Amino acid sequence: MDFNKINDQITVSSQITPEEVTILKEKGFKTVICNRPDMEVEGDLGSEAMEKAAKEAGLGFVYLPVTPGQFPEELIAETARVLSEEDGPFYAYCRSGTRSTTVWALAQAGRMDADEIISQAAGAGYDMQGLKPYLAG
Template sequence: MDIRKIDDDYSVSGQITVADIETLKSLGFRSIVCNRPDGEEPGQPAFDDVAAAAEAAGIEIAHVPVGGMGLTEQAVVGMVDALDELPRPMLGYCRSGARSTRIYEAAEHMRG
């Protein structure tokens, strides 16, 4: 896992796995947002599997996928909701971390 800190409350990484959840918990993450659609590439862990592991570890999680259409208004609103509702610090993940960075920036802009 290559975790990149965006600010004090939000970091991003590429794809995480069920096995990464305990490490994320030990690093102090209190919530996770998945910005990757299920089935984007073969072998990708399913969101439901990652979510079950996160919830079992006491980490809140949301799925706000950003697919081939790029950042849609619906996705940005979903990220705003996640930022308003989930505890921090938060980790956003996608394939590389780029979409999670862009959607965070767009959501923060929308939030004013």
């Protein structure tokens, strides 16, 4: 289980298991964000199983699947809404953490300086330099 901390509000990682959700609760996370589409995983790692595990652990759960290479405006807007309105800190996961980081970065465009977004992502091990034109507006 990875803990790639972007900032105090969000940490990202690769796929987690239902059994690992209790660790997230112990570490102080409040909401789990699943960015991995169900079509990519077996049923025991699907969003329904993960949501059940999260709720049993006393955590919030949000399913915001990101199809590789596709970041529609609706997804970015909903991610921004979740990050501003739901209880954090957040733990977001996908296959490798890259999609979770990318959608977080895009949701911060206009809210944070582009260089700061890139810097925070880099601190977690993700290169978002290629997004700079989008992040800068």
